[in-house]
Amino acid sequence: MTTGELLLGAALCLVLGAALGPWFPRLWLALLLAAATGALGAALPMLAGAGPPEWEWRSAFAVGGEPVHLRLDSLSALFLVIVSFVGGASAVYSSEYWSDDTRPVSAPAGRLWMSSMLVAMGLVLVASNGLHFLIAWELFTVSAYFLITLERESRAARSAGWLYLAASHGGAVLLLGFFAAIAARTGSWDLGPMRDHRDLAPLFWLALFGFGVKGGVFPVHVWLPSAHANAPSHVSALMSGVAINMGIYGMMRFSGWLPVPAAAGWAVLGLGAAGALLGIALAFLQSDLKRLLAYCTVENVGIILIGFGGALVGVSHGDAPWGRLALAGALLHVWNHSLFKSLLFFGAGSVLHATGKREMSQLGGLWRSMPWTAGLFALGAVAVSGLPPLNGFVSEWLVYLGLFDAAASRGSAAWMLMPAAIVMGMSGALALATFVKAGATVFLGAGRSKAADDGRECGMRMLGPMFALGSACLAVGLAPVLFWPAISRSIEAWRPEWAVSEAPAPIITLGWVQAALAAVACVAVAWLWRKRARNGLRRAPTWGCAYSAPTARMQYTGGSFSGIVASWVPRISGFSRILRRPRGPFPSGATWIEEFPDTVLSYAIEPMAAIVLRVSAATRRLQHGRLQFYVVYLLSGLAVVAILVWIGVKQ
Amino acid sequence: MGSTMNLLIGLAMGLNLLALGSGRLSAIIRATAVQGVVLGVMPLLLEYTFDWMVALVALVTVAVKGFVIPSLLRRAMRAAKIQREEEPLIGFVPSLLLGAGGTIAAIAGARMLPLLPEHAGTLLVPGSMASILTGLILLIGRVKAISQVCGYLILENGIYLFGLLLIHSTPLLVESGILLDLTVGVFVIGIIVDRIQRAFDSLDTRKLTVLRE
Numbered sequence: 001m002t003t004g005e006l007l008l009g010a011a012l013c014l015v016l017g018a019a020l021g022p023w024f025p026r027l028w029l030a031l032l033l034a035a036a037t038g039a040l041g042a043a044l045p046m047l048a049g050a051g052p053p054e055w056e057w058r059s060a061f062a063v064g065g066e067p068v069h070l071r072l073d074s075l076s077a078l079f080l081v082i083v084s085f086v087g088g089a090s091a092v093y094s095s096e097y098w099s100d101d102t103r104p105v106s107a108p109a110g111r112l113w114m115s116s117m118l119v120a121m122g123l124v125l126v127a128s129n130g131l132h133f134l135i136a137w138e139l140f141t142v143s144a145y146f147l148i149t150l151e152r153e154s155r156a157a158r159s160a161g162w163l164y165l166a167a168s169h170g171g172a173v174l175l176l177g178f179f180a181a182i183a184a185r186t187g188s189w190d191l192g193p194m195r196d197h198r199d200l201a202p203l204f205w206l207a208l209f210g211f212g213v214k215g216g217v218f219p220v221h222v223w224l225p226s227a228h229a230n231a232p233s234h235v236s237a238l239m240s241g242v243a244i245n246m247g248i249y250g251m252m253r254f255s256g257w258l259p260v261p262a263a264a265g266w267a268v269l270g271l272g273a274a275g276a277l278l279g280i281a282l283a284f285l286q287s288d289l290k291r292l293l294a295y296c297t298v299e300n301v302g303i304i305l306i307g308f309g310g311a312l313v314g315v316s317h318g319d320a321p322w323g324r325l326a327l328a329g330a331l332l333h334v335w336n337h338s339l340f341k342s343l344l345f346f347g348a349g350s351v352l353h354a355t356g357k358r359e360m361s362q363l364g365g366l367w368r369s370m371p372w373t374a375g376l377f378a379l380g381a382v383a384v385s386g387l388p389p390l391n392g393f394v395s396e397w398l399v400y401l402g403l404f405d406a407a408a409s410r411g412s413a414a415w416m417l418m419p420a421a422i423v424m425g426m427s428g429a430l431a432l433a434t435f436v437k438a439g440a441t442v443f444l445g446a447g448r449s450k451a452a453d454d455g456r457e458c459g460m461r462m463l464g465p466m467f468a469l470g471s472a473c474l475a476v477g478l479a480p481v482l483f484w485p486a487i488s489r490s491i492e493a494w495r496p497e498w499a500v501s502e503a504p505a506p507i508i509t510l511g512w513v514q515a516a517l518a519a520v521a522c523v524a525v526a527w528l529w530r531k532r533a534r535n536g537l538r539r540a541p542t543w544g545c546a547y548s549a550p551t552a553r554m555q556y557t558g559g560s561f562s563g564i565v566a567s568w569v570p571r572i573s574g575f576s577r578i579l580r581r582p583r584g585p586f587p588s589g590a591t592w593i594e595e596f597p598d599t600v601l602s603y604a605i606e607p608m609a610a611i612v613l614r615v616s617a618a619t620r621r622l623q624h625g626r627l628q629f630y631v632v633y634l635l636s637g638l639a640v641v642a643i644l645v646w647i648g649v650k651q
Numbered sequence: 652m653g654s655t656m657n658l659l660i661g662l663a664m665g666l667n668l669l670a671l672g673s674g675r676l677s678a679i680i681r682a683t684a685v686q687g688v689v690l691g692v693m694p695l696l697l698e699y700t701f702d703w704m705v706a707l708v709a710l711v712t713v714a715v716k717g718f719v720i721p722s723l724l725r726r727a728m729r730a731a732k733i734q735r736e737e738e739p740l741i742g743f744v745p746s747l748l749l750g751a752g753g754t755i756a757a758i759a760g761a762r763m764l765p766l767l768p769e770h771a772g773t774l775l776v777p778g779s780m781a782s783i784l785t786g787l788i789l790l791i792g793r794v795k796a797i798s799q800v801c802g803y804l805i806l807e808n809g810i811y812l813f814g815l816l817l818i819h820s821t822p823l824l825v826e827s828g829i830l831l832d833l834t835v836g837v838f839v840i841g842i843i844v845d846r847i848q849r850a851f852d853s854l855d856t857r858k859l860t861v862l863r864e
Contacts, residue, residue, distance in 0.1 A: 627799070628740055631790045646763075 003042045003055040003072060010038035011119055018115035022108035029095055032115060036088035043077035047486035064131050066189050071128040074489035078331060079249045080125050082338040086241040087118045089465035093346055094234040096461035097353055106150045117143035124246055130179035130189040141168045144243055148231040160226035167223035171213030178206040193257050201259040207251060215247020216301045218275030222601040228294035233349025236290060240297045241342035245334055248304055256494040265312030272305025273420050276427040284434045285562050285596040288358050289348045292438055296384060299427055300337040304330045306420050307399040317413050324498050326402030328487050333395035336476060340383035340392060343469040347377035350462055351442060354455040360558040365447040369455040374443040376466045381435035383473045386428045389514035391476035401506055437561035446552040478518055481511050559594055656696045660778035663689050664754055667785040670805060671750040672743050679801045680724050687716025690808055693815055715830050720837045728797055741792030753784035770816060782809030800840050807833060
C-alpha cells in the first residue's frame with residue numbers, strides 16, 4: 001500500500017473509532033491499534049529510506065475556502081512515529097486503567113476524545129496549509145482539554161483544564177498571527193519551504209512562543225504541571241510524551257521552512273538552559289509523584305531546546321558541523337523523552353491505580369507488591385537521568401558532543417555554548433537526585449500508609465504497554481546506530497544542506513560501549529543473584545535508636561531528600577512552610593507541610609491575570625440593565641463616530 | 652411656502668422644549684400628539700402640485716400620531732393609574748437647558764452639512780436633529796415607561812422629518828411600514844405597561860434590571 005492509502009486508512013480507523021468507541025470498547029481498541037499500525041507503516045519506511053522521501057497530496061477539494069494540501073516528510077514522520085507508538089500504548093493502558101467497570105461515565109467519553117486527539121495530531125503533522133493547520137491545532141487543543149478534565153468531579157482537574165485551555169489559547173492567538181502574517185506576505189495560506197523570503201524571519205518569535213506554550217518551554221510552561229498531575233495517567237503520558245512534542249514539531253518545522261533571525265539560536269538556547277535547570281530543580285522539590293514527572297518534562301524540553309538552539313547557532317555560524325550533532329541529539333531526545341516519560345507516567349499511574357495515592361510521603365515499599373512496575377519505573381528513571389546504557393544517555397551525549405565540538409572550534413559561539421553544556425550537566429545531576437528520591441520514596445522502604453501496604457500488581461494490559469516502552473528505551477540505548485537513518489533523514493528535511501548519509505563515528509563507538517556496559521551490568525546482577533541464592537537473605541527491622549514504638553512513618557521521606565535544595569532556593573521557588581512543633585513531654589501532634597507552587601505562575605501569570613480579571617469585572621459593571629444609560633452609551637458612540645467622520649472629511 | 656414650513660418646524664421645536672420641561676405625563680403625551688399632527692401635514696406643504704400618494708401618507712400620519720397613539724397611551728395611563736412624572740433622572744430645568752443647547756447645536760451643525768440648495772434655507776435638517784436629540788434626552792432622563800415611549804415617539808418624529816427630504820424616493824410601503832411598526836410598538840408597550848404595573852406596583856424602569864444578561 002502507498003503512504004497515502006495507509007494514512008487515509010489510519011485516519012478512517014480513528015474517525016470510526018471516535019464514532020463507535022463510546023459504545024464498543026474492544027472495537028475501539030482494535031481500530032486504534034490498526035490506525036497506529038497504519039501510521040507507523042507510512043512513517044517507518046520513509047525514515048528507514050525504503051520508501052519515497054516525501055509524500056505530498058494536493059486536491060482541488062476545498063475546506064474553508066482553501067484547497068487541501070497534505071505532506072509527510074521525514075521530519076513529520078519522525079513525530080508521527082511517536083504519536084502512533086505512544087498513542088497505541090496509552091490506548092491499551094487505558095483499557096484497564098480507565099475501564100468502563102470503574103468509570104462508566106468518563107471512560108466512553110475518554111475513548112471518543114482520545115481518538116479525536118490522535119487524529120488531530122496526525123492532521124497537524126501532515127497539514128501543509130496554514131488554515132488547516134490551525135483548525136487541526138484547535139481540535140487537538142480542545143480534545144486534550146476534555147481528556148485532562150475526564151475526572152470532572154475533581155476540582156483540581158477542572159481548574160487544571162481551565163488553565164490549560166487559557167494558556168493554549170494564548171498560544172493559539174500568536175499562531176493565528178503567525179500564519180496570517182505568512183499568508184499576508186506570501187499571498188497564500190499554502191505552506192512549504194520558503195527560505196528565500198527574508199522578510200519572514202521576524203515571525204520566528206511568534207512561532208517560538210506560540211508553539212512554546214504547547215511545548216512546555218520554560219517561562220510559558222505554567223499550565224503543564226497541574227494539567228499533567230491531575231489528568232488520568234494514560235492522558236498524562238499522552239500529553240507529556242506526545243502532545244508536548246507537537247509544540248516542538250511546530251518550532252522545528254517552521255524554523256526549517258522559514259528563514260530565522262540571527263538571534264534565534266541564542267534565544268532558544270537560553271530558554272532551553274533556563275528550562276532544563278529550573279524545571280528539574282522544581283521537580284526535585286515536588287512531593288506529588290505526577291507533578292514531579294511533569295516538571296521533569298519541562299527539563300527535558302529544555303534539553304531538546306538546548307540541542308535545537310545549538311543547531312540554530314550552527315546555522316548562523318556558516319553551517320558548522322557541530323550544529324548537526326546538536327540537532328541529531330535534540331531529535332533523538334524527542335523520541336527518547338517520549339518513550340521514557342510515558343513509561344514513567346504509566347508507572348505512576350499503576351501506583352495510583354493500586355494505592356489511590358500520588359503523594360509520595362504516603363507511599364513506600366511498593367517493590368514487594370508491584371515488582372514489575374517497580375522494575376520498569378526504575379528502567380525509566382535510569383533513562384530519564386541520562387545514565388548509560390539507556391537511551392537518555394545517547395541523545396544527551398549527542399547534544400553534549402555538539403556543544404563540546406563548538407567549544408573546541410574556538411569561534412565566537414564557544415563562549416556561549418560552554419555554559420549551556422555546564423547547565424545541562426547540572427540538570428543531569430539534579431535529575432539523578434530527583435529520580436533517586438522518587439524511586440526510593442515510592443518503591444523502597446516500608447509502606448507509609450495502609451493503602452501503600454495493600455498495593456497489588458496491575459494486569460497485563462497495563463504492564464504490556466510499559467514493557468513495550470521499556471524495550472524501546474533499551475533498543476535505542478543499545479543500538480543507536482539502527483536509529484541513525486531516521487535522524488539523518490529528519491535533519492535533511494530540516495535543512496537539505498546538512499544531508500549526511502553514514503552514521504558519525506562517535507555514535508558507532510557509543511553503541512558498542514553501551515552494549516558492553518549492559519553486558520557488565522547483566523553479569524553483575526547475575527553474580528549478585530547467585531550469591532544471594534547461595535547465602536540466603538536475612539531480614540531484620542531497622543535499628544530505631546532503641547525507640548520502642550516505631551511506625552512506618554518514621555522514615556526518610558521525599559521531603560528529607562529535597563530539604564537541602566529547598567533551603568537553598570526558598571526565595572525563588574516561593575514555597576510555603578507550615579510547621580507546628582511537638583510541645584511538652586507528651587505532645588499531641590505536630591505538622592510539617594512544605595509546598596512548592598510554580599514560581600512563574602504565582603509571581604508572573606497570576607498577578608497579570610488578576611489585573612485582567614479586575615479590568616474585565618469593572619467593564620462588566622457597564623452592563624447594569626438600565627435602559628437610560630444604554631441610550632447614553634449609544635449617544636456617545638454615535639458622537640464619537642460623528643467626530644471621526646468629521647475629522648476624516650476635514651482631512 | 653418655505654416660510655410656512657419653517658414656522659411649523661419651529662413650532663415642533665418649541666413642542667420639543669415643552670415636552671422636556673413638563674412634569675405631567677398627560678402634558679408630554681399632548682405635546683407629542685400635537686407635534687405628530689404638525690409634522691404630519693408637512694408633506695402637503697412640501698409639494699407644489701397635489702399628489703394622492705403624498706396626501707394619503709400625510710393623512711395616515713396625522714391620524715396615527717395625532718390620535719391613535721396618544722389615545723393608546725392615555726388608556727395605558729388610566730389603566731395603570733398613574734398621573735404624574737416623579738423624580739426624573741435629569742431634572743426639568745437641566746433637561747430644558749440640554750434641549751435648548753441641542754437645538755442650537757443642531758442649527759449650527761446643519762450648516763456644516765453639504766445639503767441640496769433647496770433644503771439649505773429650510774429648518775428641516777436642524778429640526779429633525781433637534782427632535783432626535785430631544786427624544787434621546789427624554790429616553791435618558793425619564794424613568795417612567797410612558798414618558799420613555801413619548802421620547803421614542805419624538806425621536807421617531809425627528810427621523811420622519813429627515814425622511815421628508817427624500818419623500819419622493821421613499822416608497823409608500825416603507826412609510827406605512829414605519830407607521831405600522833410604531834403603532835404596534837406603542838400598542839404592545841401599552842399592554843406591557845399595564846402588566847408591569849400589576850406585577851411590580853411600579854413603572855420605574857430602573858427596577859427592571861434583572862434580565863440584563
